[in-house]
Amino acid sequence: xxxxxxxxLLAPALVVFAAFWLLPMARLIALxxxxxxxxxxxxxxxxxxxxxxxxxxxxxxxxTLVSLVLGAAVGLFxxxxxxxxxxxxxxxxxxxxxxxxxxxxxxxxLLGGRQGLIPSLSDTMGFGRWTFAYSFIxxxxxxxxxxxxxxxxxYAAAAEAIDVSLEDCARTLGASAWHIVRDVWIPELAPTxxxxxxxxxxxxxxxxxxxxTLASKFDVLPITIYSEFxxxxxxxxxxxxxxxxxxxxxxxxxxxxxxxxxAALGL
Amino acid sequence: MxxxxxxxxxxxxxxxxxxxxxxxxxxxxxAEVWSAYGSTVMASITIASATVFTTILIxxxxxxxxxxxxxxxxLWFEELITLPVAVPGLASALALILVYGELRWFRQHLAFILxxxxxxxxxxxxxxxxxxxxxxxxxAIEEVAATLxxxxxxxxxxxxxxxxxxxxxxGALMVFTLSIxxxxxxxxxxxxxxxxxxxxxxxxxxxxxxxxxxxxxxxxLIVVLPMLWLMxxxxxxxxxxxx
Numbered sequence: 025x026x027x028x029x030x031x032x033l034l035a036p037a038l039v040v041f042a043a044f045w046l047l048p049m050a051r052l053i054a055l056x057x058x059x060x061x062x063x064x065x066x067x068x069x070x071x072x073x074x075x076x077x078x079x080x081x082x083x084x085x086x087x088t089l090v091s092l093v094l095g096a097a098v099g100l101f102x103x104x105x106x107x108x109x110x111x112x113x114x115x116x117x118x119x120x121x122x123x124x125x126x127x128x129x130x131x132x133x134l135l136g137g138r139q140g141l142i143p144s145l146s147d148t149m150g151f152g153r154w155t156f157a158y159s160f161i162x163x164x165x166x167x168x169x170x171x172x173x174x175x176x177x178x179y180a181a182a183a184e185a186i187d188v189s190l191e192d193c194a195r196t197l198g199a200s201a202w203h204i205v206r207d208v209w210i211p212e213l214a215p216t217x218x219x220x221x222x223x224x225x226x227x228x229x230x231x232x233x234x235x236x237t238l239a240s241k242f243d244v245l246p247i248t249i250y251s252e253f254x255x256x257x258x259x260x261x262x263x264x265x266x267x268x269x270x271x272x273x274x275x276x277x278x279x280x281x282x283x284x285x286x287a288a289l290g291l
Numbered sequence: 292m293x294x295x296x297x298x299x300x301x302x303x304x305x306x307x308x309x310x311x312x313x314x315x316x317x318x319x320x321x322a323e324v325w326s327a328y329g330s331t332v333m334a335s336i337t338i339a340s341a342t343v344f345t346t347i348l349i350x351x352x353x354x355x356x357x358x359x360x361x362x363x364x365x366l367w368f369e370e371l372i373t374l375p376v377a378v379p380g381l382a383s384a385l386a387l388i389l390v391y392g393e394l395r396w397f398r399q400h401l402a403f404i405l406x407x408x409x410x411x412x413x414x415x416x417x418x419x420x421x422x423x424x425x426x427x428x429x430x431a432i433e434e435v436a437a438t439l440x441x442x443x444x445x446x447x448x449x450x451x452x453x454x455x456x457x458x459x460x461x462g463a464l465m466v467f468t469l470s471i472x473x474x475x476x477x478x479x480x481x482x483x484x485x486x487x488x489x490x491x492x493x494x495x496x497x498x499x500x501x502x503x504x505x506x507x508x509x510x511x512l513i514v515v516l517p518m519l520w521l522m523x524x525x526x527x528x529x530x531x532x533x534x
Contacts, residue, residue: 029443030356034368037353037413041372044406048386055389117292121520124472124489129512130496130504131295134302138308139501141298169292230379233474233489237496246381251481253385263389266382274377 095175
């Protein structure tokens, strides 16, 4: 119907996208080649980068697992129980969705940093000052805090949509609680688990704000890229590492997209 | 979930966080935040509003073209503009700096951050609005209007735009929220003269007393949360009226 107009309608978005993303990205992708062809593989060939990649992968996997388990438990509970203040509780639990990652990093510093609450508490109890904010644990807690709201809201919505008659049916046929979990809940929630898991994993891999406030001892890939770029002006390696990181996050989302990973992002 | 927020808000009013409330109550930190970082509040609101405005302007026509095209390239194009969400913001920002970093006036202008935010939020707006344009009943109404001789612009402005307005609004809310909290791109793109709220926050956490960081976090919450609630509320009311 609008075929005559189509080029004009698409043009503004296309021009902006080509000028400010496609062209810059092409430059970024070409950059390591100007140095040497094997610059593309520095993330695997240089031990320091490889360690940073492994750190980031392990951290992201741990965060994804824990957020999914906790999110499923809370989300299912909220979907199945009706009580006063339920909507408000869901609102409070999903509030951090609109926080930038830096704020969440700061929360962890307030709790477990050098002047934090928990270190002074552990000190008065005679265990010495337990500062965990800048270690794996600090990053892990911050990332979980960051991704839990998304998991909770996804599971709450998915559990509301489960057909209750399936469960009733299974119960009438004599299925035990474990059987219902295994044969009804887990299959029904599988798409949510895959989609939400991919997003949490990809977000954790690329998280810069949280890591920026916390990663002084534990090195993660976004911070490695940032310091290559700003501290050492090593643009080729920064570009190469960004490409590697981008491939990982893109692959995680692409593999799960048939299951609606984009839909879970609100796209 | 709420605990850390409470600790952070109260620490902004303590004379000394290490001592706690015994040290006394003060508004000094809040005043210091305002003098050092007050400008970031306006910068963030400006950028978020400009991002919403720009994405609406370029995404709505694009969404319509994509929704009415049955060709494979339309899907492909939609996929392509979604890539900036799948790739970490850090990479997109590095790429922008590599190409445009030398243009001094652009690099030092808020517009540099704006283009980053537009690229990042564009797919959200396009997808939400395209989904609305694809609704079957809308397609039927449009066909009727076309057979009755309504021109393309008559159809677009008199029929289609009002019909997708609720979706544009929810897209706008999403874009505003994303833009005001965006850090991954913005930290790379900012300069000392172009700082947004999250950038200022990160700077204060890294270089200021913990009490100032807390007071600043309080400012962020007090500025951003009511704004988001208000927008959510008005969106819900409008969607109820028009949908």
